[in-house]
Amino acid sequence: MSALLEVDGLCFAYPGERGTVFRDVSFRLGTGEVMCIIGPNGAGKSTLLHAIVRLRVPSAGTVRLDGADVSRLSRSRIARVVGYVTQSSAPAFGYRVLDHVVMGRAPHVSLYRTPSREDYRLAAAGLEQLGVGHLAERNYLELSGGERQQVDIARAIVQKPRLIILDEPTSALDFGNQARVLRIVRRLAADGFAVLLTTHDPNQVIVLDAKVGVLNSDGSLLVGTPAETITEESLSRVYNADVTVAYVDKVHRDVCTIN
Numbered sequence: 735m736s737a738l739l740e741v742d743g744l745c746f747a748y749p750g751e752r753g754t755v756f757r758d759v760s761f762r763l764g765t766g767e768v769m770c771i772i773g774p775n776g777a778g779k780s781t782l783l784h785a786i787v788r789l790r791v792p793s794a795g796t797v798r799l800d801g802a803d804v805s806r807l808s809r810s811r812i813a814r815v816v817g818y819v820t821q822s823s824a825p826a827f828g829y830r831v832l833d834h835v836v837m838g839r840a841p842h843v844s845l846y847r848t849p850s851r852e853d854y855r856l857a858a859a860g861l862e863q864l865g866v867g868h869l870a871e872r873n874y875l876e877l878s879g880g881e882r883q884q885v886d887i888a889r890a891i892v893q894k895p896r897l898i899i900l901d902e903p904t905s906a907l908d909f910g911n912q913a914r915v916l917r918i919v920r921r922l923a924a925d926g927f928a929v930l931l932t933t934h935d936p937n938q939v940i941v942l943d944a945k946v947g948v949l950n951s952d953g954s955l956l957v958g959t960p961a962e963t964i965t966e967e968s969l970s971r972v973y974n975a976d977v978t979v980a981y982v983d984k985v986h987r988d989v990c991t992i993n
């Protein structure tokens with residue numbers, strides 16, 4: 735049986751730029767699985783996510799969603815399978831948060847039809863799920879970066895996709911909200927979603943016990959388990975820093991820190 739997401743031999747170069755951002759990237763992601771892409775700044779993590787959802791056209795390789803080549807799928811077909819939360823979204827208009835989230839229903843709402851009461855119920859439930867129901871009546875543009883991140887994840891969830899892609903979903907979140915988002919990621923996987931996310935914190939990979947893709951600065955992607963990839967030697971090389979990975983009895987897991 736094919737995996738929900740199949741990436742094979744994917745390569746990407748920005749037009750007019752010398753050299754590829756990533757090359758020969760291959761991995762599989764099935765329903766109920768979480769995969770974290772880690773790697774240094776500028777390695778190409780966001781570009782890889784863009785190429786997967788066809789916001790960027792790769793120079794070689796294929797991406798299949800549920801067996802279908804994404805290069806042959808319309809934008810709305812892709813949106814019915816993939817909910818994508820970008821790093822920063824700055825809409826031109828300051829919609830009410832509930833309306834911003836209900837727009838996540840767009841792939842399920844036919845053209846010219848306004849969202850139904852059920853769409854609004856789902857949007858309100860999505861905000862509650864993320865613990866930000868109290869923001870429903872606020873103006874999206876007046877939210878803090880962390881609040882926006884949580885609202886955007888709610889919007890992706892109400893889209894009812896099968897694969898959720900989150901580009902650095904915790905980058906603007908405090909400790910409490912990071913823990914909440916990681917719990918939500920785990921619950922989404924338990925509910926049968928596939929989740930692909932990028933992060934700068936290797937500890938999250940361990941907490942999520944996720945499949946890992948390490949995007950190196952040479953453009954190669956090393957895929958493995960946390961035990962195989964989250965090691966002092968590997969992290970020190972990838973980040974060009976002195977990284978310690980030590981088992982901490984109190985939390986029953988390895989913890990990564992810089993020295």
Ligand SMILES: Nc1ncnc2c1ncn2[C@@H]1O[C@H](COP(=O)(O)OP(=O)(O)OP(=O)(O)O)[C@@H](O)[C@H]1O
Pocket residue numbers: 748751755773774775776777778779780781782
């Ligand atoms: N539109 C563009 N045109 C040319 N080069 C670009 C463009 N967008 C990004 N790049 C370059 O492509 C490389 C990968 O960028 P990308 O944003 O994918 O990296 P990243 O791993 O997500 O980085 P970060 O961790 O800092 O968010 C970088 O060298 C970046 O400067």
